[in-house]
């Protein structure tokens with residue numbers, strides 16, 4: 001093993017033994033080399049005559065560029081566009097996102113969390129979790145309704161298993177009992193518990209109510225006290241789109257700084273929150289259970305993440321980081337974000353009213369939803385995939401079939417005044433088949 005990796009492992013073993021125990025084989029091996037990047041940093045600071053270290057081409061003191069590209073972004077300084085961003089991301093962006101997390105999550109006040117590291121979208125953050133914590137044969141604990149890509153990431157790429165607990169109780173709320181029971185049973189069989197929570201949830205659009213979030217927190221602490229090493233990952237892709245009675249903060253804010261056996265990892269990003277899906281700007285942030293060790297542990301974890309990034313993507317795109325930073329710094333940012341929120345909220349409330357109408361009750365029941373981009377219907381009479389195909393072929397209406405009974409509807413891309421027609425057509429399609 002590289003001596004730099006050994007050094008990091010030593011820090012983690014001493015200062016955060018639970019985190020050290022949870023690392024995968026790759027997680028233990030990872031380190032950030034001191035090679036070209038470190039030498040370039042030194043040259044940047046001291047190489048005042050010539051700096052012949054950079055892996056880019058320069059002229060007249062700035063990165064070379066093609067005018068046919070620059071003409072579309074005339075207001076941006078070429079140095080903020082064309083050169084590589086650091087492996088951890090633009091420092092100003094990391095700082096701005098850190099501040100934003102505290103602004104958006106008042107419960108974080110007083111907590112010591114790591115600096116966010118820029119990822120290439122949240123999907124990349126999800127795979128960093130695999131790099132750091134999952135060996136073949138390990139498992140990820142999820143509710144029984146989850147984003148399909150988790151399966152590809154964790155079972156196919158990382159050769160880990162997926163274990164599920166019921167998301168909803170019979171009363172249509174987060175199934176605290178089911179979650180507790182699942183953790184307790186699984187915790188007896190394996191010491192490490194990698195738990196992934198995604199709220200607002202894809203596909204259902206559910207986010208726990210405040211007392212449910214507190215219940216989740218208490219269950220995690222109880223399990224940690226039993227001796228399990230817990231990695232709690234929050235996938236906050238649809239953060240901020242809370243439309244009703246749910247918590248309005250990330251579950252990360254409820255669960256960090258709780259117990260030395262719980263490491264909380266927040267995955268979030270501008271991709272969905274700031275409506276820049278193709279920009280691929282995400283973040284990974286750590287929250288230690290024992291914050292007194294933050295000064296030693298966060299840099300060690302950061303170096304492991306940087307090793308994972310450097311060895312796979314090298315770094316995330318600079319142009320989109322610059323644009324997201326500009327947005328965060330804009331005095332109009334909050335208002336613009338609020339405007340989009342209001343538009344999506346109106347659609348969500350409309351869908352809540354329309355989808356539950358009496359006339360549809362023979363065709364489907366509606367899963368609870370209060371947030372996000374999506375909602376799900378459980379079809380009573382017809383197979384979900386058959387319904388999907390029929391709706392597409394006969395009516396030109398596209399929805400997603402999630403399994404045999406459930407379909408997912410993305411109200412994020414249906415205008416408010418189209419909602420009634422959409423549900424009428426879905427109903428008609430189901431009636432045709434039943």
Ligand SMILES: Cc1ncc(COP(=O)(O)O)c(C=O)c1O
Pocket residue numbers: 120121122123124147198202235237269271272277281282
């Ligand atoms: C739950 C969830 N997480 C992550 C992602 C992907 O986010 P990103 O585009 O930032 O990779 C999606 C996208 O559909 C998602 O639904």
